[in-house]
Every structure is written in structure tokens, then in C-alpha cells.
Amino acid sequence: MDFLFEIGVEELPARYVDSSEAELKKLMTESLKEERISFGSVKSFSTPRRLALLIEGMAEKQEELHKKSTGPSVEAAYKDGKLTKAGEGFLKGQNADEADIKIIENEKGKYISVEKFYAGKDTAEILPDLLNKALKGLTFDKSMKWSDKQFRFARPIKWILALLDNKVLDFTFEGIKASGKTRGMRNFASQDVVINNITEYESILEKNYVIADHNKRKEKILESIRENCENDGDQVIINDYLLEEVLNLVEYPYAIKGEFNKNYLELPEDIITITMETHQRYFPVKDKDGKLANKFVLIRNAPVYSEAVKKGNEKVIEPRLADAKFFYDEDLKVKLDQNVEKLKNVVFQKDMGTIYEKIQRSEKIADYIISELKLDDKKEDIKRTVYLAKADLVSNVIGEKEFTKLQGFMGEVYARHEGEKESVAKGIFEHYLPRYFGDILPKTIEGAVAGIADKIDTITGCFAVGLIPTSSKDPYALRRAAQGIVSVCLFQNLDIDYDRLIDTTLEIFSENKEIKGKKEEVAAQIKEFFKQRLLYILSEELDKDLITYVINLETKIGTLKDRVKILEELSKTDKFEILVNLLKRVRNILRENKAQGNPVQEDLFEKAEETKLFDYIKRLEKTVNEERFYEIVNILLENAHIINDFFDNVMVIAEKNEIKNNRLELLQKLQKLVDRTIFI
Structure with a gap:
């Protein structure tokens, strides 16, 4: 089944259009999944006057559900043959009766369980509730009530279109009953447009001067600018943020180029462009030499050119620029x-x-x-x-x-x-x-x-x-x-x-x-x-895990990045992984066996590997004190075998306490040095 839904409103503020389209799509797809209704593709549409969804390949029914839930243990669920609060709470959560309880047994013991079967309902029966929930779930930083309605929305809702496999869905929201009709562009098209076939939704709207697809409407704006405003060598300055706003102010765009007095070009360019972009939603224009021209481009919400609209907007921009010039001239009289x-x-x-x-x-x-x-x-x-x-x-x-x-x-x-x-x-x-x-x-x-x-x-x-x-x-x-x-x-x-x-x-x-x-x-x-x-x-360019290692030890911003870059390069080698595993082994031993922080006593060494590790630590310590980071890491990498030999030939947890403690102090010394450098 295919489903088409459109809610028509009075003109939404531009900032709400994209976010509401995305939110409606998200709310509906999440609800369908929750209700076990499978579907194929979902396409969303929006203009200032409408939000719409086209859901293709929707299942006719919910999927059947066999749900098995395990509750508390039998000992916790019953006392003296009666259900405890824990048992009652489980049943309440499952919407089940005591008769539904089954006892299951696993390796941990016996537990109470409930199995329930949910037959699939018809999608047409469920959809109205999902639509109602989705519409009420749409959020706006400012909303309003209208007429005798109690429901709040960004703008008054005027019509609802809802077609399930080309048949009108029985759905009513805030007294507005869904139909198979939509509306074309105000003043230029019919306000009673019938959609007989869901697949023709976009094309029928376009015939009625509404481009419902966000990206197609953007392309139409750019096309209209090229054809109507840049055919004489002028170049229109198109800032993305303004383009995104303008396309949500119109349903069918037409670009018109106007002019203003050349004297205002004496103002700093940014004052002129800000005046046009921020206050009037006009696009500035450069001439063929790349200089700001005394021209602007407005996007009319209509399918045709209008000389009256052009003249009207030319009259509006003049006082705006006059204000800007007055403010600017006054500012030049005052010292900073x-x-x-x-x-x-x-x-x-x-x-x-x-x-x-x-x-x-x-x-x-x-x-x-x-x-x-x-x-x-x-x-x-x-x-x-x-x-x-x-x-x-x-x-x-x-x-x-x-x-x-x-x-x-x-x-x-x-x-x-x-x-x-x-x-x-x-x-x-x-x-x-x-x-x-x-x-x-x-x-x-x-x-x-x-x-x-x-x-x-x-x-x-x-x-x-x-x-x-x-x-x-x-x-x-x-x-x-x-x-x-x-x-x-x-x-x-x-x-x-x-x-x-x-x-x-x-x-x-x-x-x-x-x-x-x-x-x-x-x-x-x-x-x-x-x-x-x-x-x-x-983490936009470097490994997040490596940053996490270093960030707890280094607080100089540049040095931190340099150290992470060094580690990232070295981390690609087999040696690095071997070193990491060895150092993790050091950390694990010290986690289970605390060192006391006493000096390492060389006279307690019984193995050559202890002496080698101690000499290695002293060399590492000298390099750390001189803050030669790259050398520190290289010493660790190139001499990982010394740590490995120590673990292979030395029993850290020796029978004699003094030997054991001395070996723990040796590892503690190594760990502290590592923590001062790469914190692995």
C-alpha cells in the first residue's frame, strides 16, 4: 500500500518549514516501526503552506507478535504461595493475569514468565491514531490557538489530505476531516485540487504552481536567477543561508531584478548587502567587472514577472539604504x-x-x-x-x-x-x-x-x-x-x-x-x-581514543595535538599494539597488587631482566625530564621486548614479600613514566 498525507496551513515562518518536515517524517516512521507496520521508502515535502509525506510499500497489517517476557525469580515472585509486590508489578507491566504465568528454568534458576500473542491489526485502523500523535508531537518555539480550537500549532490548519491506496482515509483532526483534495498556489491556481492518484501528487501540484520538493524548488530559484537576472553579464551573489530562507518563503519562485540609487554605493559594501539580505531577503548583484552594482534580485512567489512588484520593491529598498547612510555618516563624527x-x-x-x-x-x-x-x-x-x-x-x-x-x-x-x-x-x-x-x-x-x-x-x-x-x-x-x-x-x-x-x-x-x-x-x-x-x-581529524589518552596529561593545546599526531602515526605499526598490550598488563598487575611508593632496591634483584628493566626505566626517565616526546615514544616502542622479557622470566608475585614488593615498585615506576607521556 502507498500512503499520501498532507497538512495545509496558513503560511509558516521560513524557519519552521524544513525542521517541521523532518520532524513529521521522523515521528511517523518511528511510530510505524513501533506499531510493527513495515514500509518501503518515505519521501517528505514542504512549502510555506504545507507539510507532506509519501510512504510507499506500506504493509496492510501489523506484523503478528509473540512476546515472551521473563520476570523475577520464583523466590522473589511468591511468598507463602501468594504473589509478592515484585510479582504483581511484573504482571501489571505485562498487562497480564496470574493465570498467564509460566515457570521457566535456566542455568540461574527458576523464574516467572509471561507469553502473549498479539494479532496484527489493519494498517488503516491504526493510521489515524499515528497521524494524530505525529501532529501533536510537532514542536515550535512559538505556537498559537485560533478560532474555537484548543490545540496549538505554528499557524492555523486549513485542510488535510490523506489517501491510502488512492482512497480517502477516515481521519479527522481538530474538526477538519481529511479529503483527497489539496490547494494550489494562492491567487494563481485552484484552491480545490483533486488528487486521484498518489503517484501524480508532485506533478499535479506543479501544474498548480506549487513545487513541493525542497531541492527542486531550490533548483527552480537558481534557474530563474540565471535566466532572468544574469543574462546581461551581471552576477547574483547567492549566500546559502539566504537561499535556504527564501526557498521556504515561496511555493513557485520567479526572480526579478531591481535597481536603487547609485549614490548609495558610497557606503561600505557590507552595509548594502546586509540591508538587502537581512531586511528584504534580496540577493545583491555584482557587475561584469566584479564590483557591487546598484541592483538587487528578489524572489517573487508567483509563476510570472510583475513590473508592479519590481517598482514596489525598488521603493522599499531606498528608505532602508537612506537610514543606513544616515547612521553611517553620524558614526563617522564620533571617535571610537x-x-x-x-x-x-x-x-x-x-x-x-x-x-x-x-x-x-x-x-x-x-x-x-x-x-x-x-x-x-x-x-x-x-x-x-x-x-x-x-x-x-x-x-x-x-x-x-x-x-x-x-x-x-x-x-x-x-x-x-x-x-x-x-x-x-x-x-x-x-x-x-x-x-x-x-x-x-x-x-x-x-x-x-x-x-x-x-x-x-x-x-x-x-x-x-x-x-x-x-x-x-x-x-x-x-x-x-x-x-x-x-x-x-x-x-x-x-x-x-x-x-x-x-x-x-x-x-x-x-x-x-x-x-x-x-x-x-x-x-x-x-x-x-x-x-x-x-x-x-x-577528533575531527585525529583518533579519538588516542586524544583521550593524551588529553588527561597535556594541557597545552598545540603540544597536545602534536603528541596525538605522533601517536597516531606510530599506532599504525605492529610494535605499538604489542607495547599497548604490555603496558595494559603492567596496569592490570598494579590494579590487583598495590605498590607502596618506596624506592626500588637494586640489591633485591634476582634476575638479569630486573636490572635491564630498571636501566631502561632510568633512560626513559631522563628523556621524560627533558620532554623529548617523540624520543620517549620511540624508546618505548623499540624496547618493548625488555618489558616482555621481564614478564616471561620474572615472577612478579614472588613468595618473598620484599622481592614481590620491590618488583611492584619497579612496575609502578614504569607506569608513572608512561602516564606522564602517553597514558595508555
């Missing part, structure tokens, strides 16, 4: 230093203080980083970057909430206009990087250090005042901040000790802010959080 003073009145977070206080902390953190990394020749420029990094937040362009995406960028523009050093101006923008996964990373040391200082202050401050991220909520984007620090350090080869950085930052924060909880416990929480983010970043 003056803006920094204004930040004394802007609260970052009530327990963490103002943004100005955050800058002051970041300056101290930057001092620490400069000292640790020996960047004294760059100190003045780094400190200037940190000081000005947030100045544009109170500029007119950013402060009016019109162009918040330009924070950092506008700071760079204004700093360059005021004659700040190029590296300082660039660093102001770069200190926000990376802003999202896959974003570019700072190329200047000024931007890198300013960004690390800002991000670690945010992370530490949030943990200190109890704003700890959960699995579902991270309002201050602390995960992204921690990953950003790691990415910047690796990109810039900044071998920062994150453990010491966190301790220093927490100390700076506590100078004039209250920490909620014991400082040591808060520090431990931050370090564990940071360690998990570090593990996440490194």
Missing part, C-alpha cells in the same frame, strides 16, 4: 574612544557587569597571554585592539539594531577611518572569528589574542555566575566560544596552556565579581567543559 566610554552603561550580564568591565578583564587576560607567548613586541597593538574591540556596539549602525550582523566589521571600518594601525583595525573584526562552524579564522595576532581573551572571559564568567550550558540550552554560545579558542590556537600555532589560562581568567574575574560556588570546583567544571570541546575539535 568615546564609544568605549559609553560601554560603561551597557550591561553584558547582570552578574558579570558591563561590557566596559568585560574589556578591562580582557585586557588583563591579554597581558597574561602576551607574557606566556612572549609577544611583547606586539603588546601595544594587541592591547589597543582589545580596548576598541567592542566600541562599535554603541555606534548608530549597530546600536539601532538594524545591522547587528556587522558588529566587528563596522569597528574595523571606523578604526581604519580614524587612522588606527591596519593590524588593529583588522583585529577588531577578527576578534569575533570564528562566528560559526567553518568560518574563517583570524590572520592577525591582534585579532587572535583579543578573541581568545574575550571568549575565555565569557566562558569563565558564565560558569562563575552559574550560567552553565545544558544539553539543550547554551544562550551565551559557550561551546562555540571554546571551540573558537581551540581553532584559533591551532590555526595561529599558539601553544596556550588552557588549564593555566582558565585559572588566571577565574582569578581576574574574582577580583571584583562574586563567584557562585567554590573557586576550585568552578575551575574544575570549566576545565572539563573546555576539555570536551578540545576533544570534539581534535
Whole structure:
């Protein structure tokens, strides 16, 4: 059997379309599996006005089920011939009676058991309940009630289509009865479209100017842009995030190119493109020479061109750009230093203080980083970057909430206009990087250090005042901040000790802010959080198990990566596996037989293998103290036979206690050295 389901609504916000399509598909497929209804392929569709599923190859009935459940032992289930609470609880959980109990016996003893047979029901009988459950399972961050309905949904539900093998399924939801009808594009097609054959669903909709498939609609947008807007040499700038939003604003797209006054091209390009993309959902345009043109592309939700729509949108963009120019011109009259003073009145977070206080902390953190990394020749420029990094937040362009995406960028523009050093101006923008996964990373040391200082202050401050991220909520984007620090350090080869950085930052924060909880416990929480983010970043290219070995011992970000890379290369050899097994054997012996931490006594050695192992340990110890990691691992690999010979010829658990204890101390010494290096 094939099943087609569509729920029609008033226009959904673009951000809900893809997620609701995916969620509906997930909820239905999971429910079908739970109800033992087999099916073949599942295809989902969505537009602003509909969510739909096409499930092919669905079974006519549930699979039959023979279910055998084993409960508590007979001794636990009965007392004096009567069921105990444990026995009654088992029966209740199985929806069974005492008469259904069978006694089974296995190697562990006798247990009570229940066997039940469930006949398969018709799929048509079960589907309405599954649909009802799926629709009520859809989640939205904002929902509404309408008319006399009590049910909440993102937008009012207008129609339901439900066909099972081309017959209407008996299903009603919130007073709306399912039919075999759908609706075409509003104003351009019929609002009473009959679907007689499930396989024709997509083609019938397309005839009525609705492209239900997400990917086909995207291709249609790109095709329309090429044909209607790039046939004169112009090139449309298509950002993926805007394309994804626009395709969920339309059901049948048509690209139209408009123009605006050339005088606005005097503005920084990003202000123009942000105005178009963020506020109007327009695509910017470059001319044949690659320069930003005084043109834009809008995507109309219609199958045809409209001169009136073009003119109307041209009228709308002009005042937007006029506002941007006014804000920009006003900002050029104010020095960034003056803006920094204004930040004394802007609260970052009530327990963490103002943004100005955050800058002051970041300056101290930057001092620490400069000292640790020996960047004294760059100190003045780094400190200037940190000081000005947030100045544009109170500029007119950013402060009016019109162009918040330009924070950092506008700071760079204004700093360059005021004659700040190029590296300082660039660093102001770069200190926000990376802003999202896959974003570019700072190329200047000024931007890198300013960004690390800002991000670690945010992370530490949030943990200190109890704003700890959960699995579902991270309002201050602390995960992204921690990953950003790691990415910047690796990109810039900044071998920062994150453990010491966190301790220093927490100390700076506590100078004039209250920490909620014991400082040591808060520090431990931050370090564990940071360690998990570090593990996440490194495991994208390196072996996760090897990272786990090293991450508990090394806290310098660059050194940690280098050591894991060395181990990963060496781990591909047979020698490495042999060494790992030998060292695991050492660990297992010491787990069962504790050493006391006493010095190894050479005069108690009875075998040559003990002396060889002790000499090997002393050589290894010298290399460890000199921190020559590659040599340490090579010594371990090349001399694994010494450990192996020791186990082959020496009885560690000797009859004489003093001999046994001395051998355990020898192995303990070896293990401690290994723990300081590769922790296997």
C-alpha cells in the first residue's frame, strides 16, 4: 500500500518549514516501526503552506507478535504461595493475569514468565491514531490557538489530505476531516485540487504552481536567477543561508531584478548587502567587472514577472539604504574612544557587569597571554585592539539594531577611518572569528589574542555566575566560544596552556565579581567543559581514543595535538599494539597488587631482566625530564621486548614479600613514566 498525507496551513515562518518536515517524517516512521507496520521508502515535502509525506510499500497489517517476557525469580515472585509486590508489578507491566504465568528454568534458576500473542491489526485502523500523535508531537518555539480550537500549532490548519491506496482515509483532526483534495498556489491556481492518484501528487501540484520538493524548488530559484537576472553579464551573489530562507518563503519562485540609487554605493559594501539580505531577503548583484552594482534580485512567489512588484520593491529598498547612510555618516563624527566610554552603561550580564568591565578583564587576560607567548613586541597593538574591540556596539549602525550582523566589521571600518594601525583595525573584526562552524579564522595576532581573551572571559564568567550550558540550552554560545579558542590556537600555532589560562581568567574575574560556588570546583567544571570541546575539535581529524589518552596529561593545546599526531602515526605499526598490550598488563598487575611508593632496591634483584628493566626505566626517565616526546615514544616502542622479557622470566608475585614488593615498585615506576607521556 502507498500512503499520501498532507497538512495545509496558513503560511509558516521560513524557519519552521524544513525542521517541521523532518520532524513529521521522523515521528511517523518511528511510530510505524513501533506499531510493527513495515514500509518501503518515505519521501517528505514542504512549502510555506504545507507539510507532506509519501510512504510507499506500506504493509496492510501489523506484523503478528509473540512476546515472551521473563520476570523475577520464583523466590522473589511468591511468598507463602501468594504473589509478592515484585510479582504483581511484573504482571501489571505485562498487562497480564496470574493465570498467564509460566515457570521457566535456566542455568540461574527458576523464574516467572509471561507469553502473549498479539494479532496484527489493519494498517488503516491504526493510521489515524499515528497521524494524530505525529501532529501533536510537532514542536515550535512559538505556537498559537485560533478560532474555537484548543490545540496549538505554528499557524492555523486549513485542510488535510490523506489517501491510502488512492482512497480517502477516515481521519479527522481538530474538526477538519481529511479529503483527497489539496490547494494550489494562492491567487494563481485552484484552491480545490483533486488528487486521484498518489503517484501524480508532485506533478499535479506543479501544474498548480506549487513545487513541493525542497531541492527542486531550490533548483527552480537558481534557474530563474540565471535566466532572468544574469543574462546581461551581471552576477547574483547567492549566500546559502539566504537561499535556504527564501526557498521556504515561496511555493513557485520567479526572480526579478531591481535597481536603487547609485549614490548609495558610497557606503561600505557590507552595509548594502546586509540591508538587502537581512531586511528584504534580496540577493545583491555584482557587475561584469566584479564590483557591487546598484541592483538587487528578489524572489517573487508567483509563476510570472510583475513590473508592479519590481517598482514596489525598488521603493522599499531606498528608505532602508537612506537610514543606513544616515547612521553611517553620524558614526563617522564620533571617535571610537568615546564609544568605549559609553560601554560603561551597557550591561553584558547582570552578574558579570558591563561590557566596559568585560574589556578591562580582557585586557588583563591579554597581558597574561602576551607574557606566556612572549609577544611583547606586539603588546601595544594587541592591547589597543582589545580596548576598541567592542566600541562599535554603541555606534548608530549597530546600536539601532538594524545591522547587528556587522558588529566587528563596522569597528574595523571606523578604526581604519580614524587612522588606527591596519593590524588593529583588522583585529577588531577578527576578534569575533570564528562566528560559526567553518568560518574563517583570524590572520592577525591582534585579532587572535583579543578573541581568545574575550571568549575565555565569557566562558569563565558564565560558569562563575552559574550560567552553565545544558544539553539543550547554551544562550551565551559557550561551546562555540571554546571551540573558537581551540581553532584559533591551532590555526595561529599558539601553544596556550588552557588549564593555566582558565585559572588566571577565574582569578581576574574574582577580583571584583562574586563567584557562585567554590573557586576550585568552578575551575574544575570549566576545565572539563573546555576539555570536551578540545576533544570534539581534535577528533575531527585525529583518533579519538588516542586524544583521550593524551588529553588527561597535556594541557597545552598545540603540544597536545602534536603528541596525538605522533601517536597516531606510530599506532599504525605492529610494535605499538604489542607495547599497548604490555603496558595494559603492567596496569592490570598494579590494579590487583598495590605498590607502596618506596624506592626500588637494586640489591633485591634476582634476575638479569630486573636490572635491564630498571636501566631502561632510568633512560626513559631522563628523556621524560627533558620532554623529548617523540624520543620517549620511540624508546618505548623499540624496547618493548625488555618489558616482555621481564614478564616471561620474572615472577612478579614472588613468595618473598620484599622481592614481590620491590618488583611492584619497579612496575609502578614504569607506569608513572608512561602516564606522564602517553597514558595508555
